[in-house]
Amino acid sequence: MIIFLKNAKVLSKSCDGMFDLLLNNGIIEKIFSCEDTPDSLVYDECIDLNGKTLIPGIIDMHVHLREPGYEYKETIESGLKAAVKGGVTTVGVMPNTDPVIDNEYLVEYLKMKSELYGLSEILPIGAVTKKSQGVELAPMINMAKRGAIAFSDDGNPVENAHIMLKALEYYKMTNRPIINHAEVKELSKTGFMREGEYSNFYGIYGIPSVAESIMVARDIELAKYTDAHVHIAHVSTQESLNLIKNAKKDGVKVSCEVTHNHLIFTDKDLKDYSTSFKVNPPLADEESRNTFIQALKDDLIDIIVTDHAPHADYEKEVEFQNAPNGISGLDTLLSSLLKLSIEEDISLKKLIEKVTYYPTRIFNLEKKGDIKEGYFADLVILNENETWNVNNKTVFSKGKNTPFMGMDLPGVVEYTFIKGKKVYSKEDVLV
Incomplete structure (x- = not known):
């Protein structure tokens, strides 16, 4: 499956700024500066981040x-x-x-x-x-x-x-x-x-x-x-x-x-x-x-x-x-x-x-931990401007023993991808 991520505020060791990414069969195939992305791209799904943060x-x-x-x-x-x-x-x-x-x-x-x-x-x-x-x-x-x-x-x-x-x-x-x-x-x-x-x-x-x-x-x-x-x-x-x-x-x-x-x-x-x-x-x-x-x-x-x-x-x-x-x-x-x-x-x-x-x-982990062409498409779309409350429902672990319990914390994960597969969505909870 080919996924196109556009208008991403990328934050990683090798890539820092506004970029578009093309994910192909679990790999980051291509990274474009937003203004240089060709119109001829072919993909199965497009996600417009609208400036939200993309991290490894x-x-x-x-x-x-x-x-x-x-x-x-x-x-x-x-x-x-x-x-x-x-x-x-x-x-x-x-x-x-x-x-x-x-x-x-x-x-x-x-x-x-x-x-x-x-x-x-x-x-x-x-x-x-x-x-x-x-x-x-x-x-x-x-x-x-x-x-x-x-x-x-x-x-x-x-x-x-x-x-x-x-x-x-x-x-x-x-x-x-x-x-x-x-x-x-x-x-x-x-x-x-x-x-x-x-x-x-x-x-x-x-x-x-x-x-x-x-x-x-x-x-x-x-x-x-x-x-x-x-x-x-x-x-x-x-x-x-x-x-x-x-x-x-x-x-x-x-x-x-x-x-x-x-x-x-x-x-x-x-x-x-x-x-x-x-x-x-x-x-x-x-x-x-x-x-x-x-x-x-x-x-x-x-x-x-x-x-x-x-x-x-x-x-x-x-x-x-x-x-x-x-x-x-x-x-x-x-x-x-x-x-x-x-x-x-x-x-x-x-x-x-x-x-x-x-x-x-x-x-000694290979093709992980960075946003680079040829690396695994292990990626997280993060909304830095949204907050969430730590409570028994929002903590997915069976262990609720956290000192953050009851606190409002910044940053909400909207999507998590592992090798190009969307494994978590805020809307669908777990896909």
Whole structure:
């Protein structure tokens, strides 16, 4: 099918301005300046954007879809519906399911499920160790051959330095980065929020920032020693950013991510003890949040992710200290970027690149994350001038545990295309 998109305000790494696009069989075949588009074009469907924004499909490389094993929290289908509604066309899926994604057969299972629904593409992230127990390496080479895009034990940090060293050595055989959740659990196990002024004020046991940065320092040294690529998940402390900054200057293969939640909310927001704000790593203080904003502007932070972690209502409707960590985020990521751009004076183009172009550099993804001729037609039509209210009906994820609940957010996705196929329409909800 040939689709003609006209009068688009294109916002991507390679293309910025008013353009017309011709999509042919899932590929961006041709990009024209609006005034240069020939009248002789032949197409099956024409969509006039009338100056609305066109961006590459978002690539969210830290997502929990819960299936298999925890379908009461989220299913692959419900998670992918939330993704396309939010303009997310590619999801890196973490392995903390039941069973854990620690072998090539479960990697194939995820990829087949992705193809079954015809929604966002799943990029499986395999476990570093069997059952994510940190004792014995999982068959990383076999998983890489079947489509694993990276390796991580997710919420279980690889605590054994010898195991982490061996995992990083496999990078040279798989060309897949090792993603580590940086946490020293001996320091964090008694806490529920970031240690500081507000943990004292609210009477909640705190987690010291060094619980993260000590592990970051170790992983950087191991990456330097092995000349391997380590990716630091959801950075949340200034100390970690300083370590990463120095390591990059020294040529160490280290990259990092931050969640949109840590860019917007702080430890002060826990004032009403809402468990929708309880997350690991915990929300930082305002000074740290400002550091994250500046690190984005300086390109020290490589990508933005959701760490989408849906939970059932009854799991979160308990005392703060007893609630599971996690925030549902696929529905709100794109709107949060618009909110950040408006409130923090960050170029929207830069923010879009952090969820499109730069993930492709870190995870070696081809023909994605940009609007270029010959690239996959993974595209999102965004109305920047419209707002939507976050509520139980507008959040498509089964997990309603979001601190944005009840808020009006800027930016409404009107259409989502994956390889030229319209998979979401605001009018039709899900086509």
